[in-house]
Amino acid sequence: MASFTNMGSARETSSFLESIFKHMTDAIIVIDKQGFVVGVNPAAETLIGWSAEELSGKVHVCAICKGIATCSEEATCAECFREKLNVPSFEMRVITKSGHEFPAAASSARLPEESGADFVVILRDMSEQHRIERERFHRVMTNYVIQAQEEERKRVSRDLHDGVGQALYSIIVGMKVLDQLPMDEVMRHHLAELQQMTVRALEEVRSLAVDLRPSALDDLGLVPAIRSFIKRFEQTFGIESYLEVEGKQRRYSSAVETALYRICQEAMTNAAKYADTDQVFVRISDYNNRIEMKIEDHGCGFDTEQILIQGTGLGLYGMKERANLLGGDVKIHSTIGRGTTIHVVIPLDEEGAPLYVDPGTYCR
Ligand SMILES: Nc1ncnc2c1ncn2[C@@H]1O[C@H](COP(=O)(O)OP(=O)(O)OP(=O)(O)O)[C@@H](O)[C@H]1O
Ligand SMILES: [Mg+2]
The missing domain is CATH 3.30.450.20 (PAS domain)
Structure with missing residues (x-):
């Protein structure tokens, strides 16, 4: 040769x-x-x-x-x-x-x-390389959008709390002072009405600020933030909700805490909107360096294949995107007449940060 x-x-x-x-x-x-x-x-x-x-x-x-x-x-x-x-x-x-x-x-x-x-x-x-490149670009952009959305929610939440919230509080204090002054009955009645309206407006502003971005998530971590979300959820929708926490209890990276909180929020809101149920169960477990979260209802269920193909909303899609960005996964199990379970798994390192992530897309 x-x-x-x-x-x-x-x-x-x-x-x-x-x-x-x-x-x-x-x-x-x-x-x-x-x-x-x-x-x-x-x-x-x-x-x-x-x-x-x-x-x-x-x-x-x-x-x-x-x-x-x-x-x-x-x-x-x-x-x-x-x-x-x-x-x-x-x-x-x-x-x-x-x-x-x-x-x-x-x-x-x-x-x-x-x-x-x-x-x-x-x-x-080069089709395969282009596909990989497109997917990577999509991940990077999704990550930017999620980060920007969280930052914006934080900012608006802070502004509502510190700006409108404080102003309403000052008005309430001012009206209390006015209430001490002599005035006729009609005036006093008007004042009482205004006080009630202002207190309600302040409550709404506070609840809006918490819905946008609960400070508990940054200050206290995932479990306390979910616990207080569940309390508000029960009051708003009248659905009994149960939280079970197993395994290690620790703080996770901000990206992991935010993703799990948002997934839980979306899954529970979906249950309230569509499941026609009066109970929701949330279980969080942290064993062997992987955090798992299950949100379960025993409501009407839905045809997952059809819904995911039709892409009727962004909620289920967003859950998957958030978990995938952190090297995790979301499985959606639903049976008509039996209910729905959203199952999230994110592998973690010792510090509670995601184990498998694309360094180009990850932000702690
Ligand atoms: N727990 C559930 N029980 C019954 N049906 C559900 C449940 N979760 C989701 N679905 C069905 O899946 C569909 C898609 O949900 P998804 O959260 O993706 O979108 P959406 O809630 O309709 O809109 P968005 O979340 O964007 O506001 C819902 O419209 C509903 O038909
Ligand atoms: Mg939804």
Whole structure:
């Protein structure tokens, strides 16, 4: 067998190069001066779906190439590799015989006159890399959106508490002082009404601020924050709710606490909105460096496959996104007439931070 360093006759060299041409996993396409494909290796046949025979001198390269891709997904013929000699590698949008389009990493070289051909192009399918890149981009963007939303909720919650909340409180104190002054009965009645309205407004502002972002989550951690959410939930919806905590009790990274709190909030609100039930059960357990949370109702249940395909709301989708960003998972079990269980698992390290995360997307 000939090798590059020890090649014998021209015949040996030619059969050696032929063997490379045949066995290369990258697609090789040879083009003549008019732009017709005059030769392809087996990898190219597989990639573009045309046989060497079908192509040979009959199919123009433009039937395979949709253009040179720019950094976005758009392809253009303005920068055609056949005219631009100084673009040795580029990204080509390839179209197969059956019309399927995909991105390919391409490199090209002009062939010498005596070869009888004009150009050789080498192609490698980049669909999988593009899919991975798109998914990564999606994760990064989702992470930014979730972070920004939490920050904004924190800010609005603080502003409501410290701004409108304090102003209403000052009004209540002022009215108490007014109440000590002499006035007629009609005035006193009006004042009492105003006092009641202001107290109610203050309660609403406080509850809105807590709903937006409970300070207990940052100050005391996941379990106390869920405990006080459950109390408010019971008062609002009249649904008996039970919390069971097992295993280690500790603080987790802010990202983990926020994600689990929001998932619990969404699952319980869904139960109140749709399950037609009077009980909800929450169980949190921390064993073997993984935190698990189950939110269960014995209500009407729903067809998970249909709902997830239809994508009627963002709640269930958001739960999965939040857990996936932290290297965890959410399983939704529901049976019509039997109820629903949302089961979240996040693997953790010793410090209570997520174990498997993409460093590009994770924010403690
Ligand atoms: N615990 C549950 N019991 C019964 N049906 C449920 C339950 N949780 C969810 N569903 C069903 O799944 C659907 C999708 O829920 P999801 O939380 O994704 O969206 P949503 O609550 O409709 O809207 P959003 O959460 O965006 O405000 C609901 O519309 C409801 O039909
Ligand atoms: Mg919902």
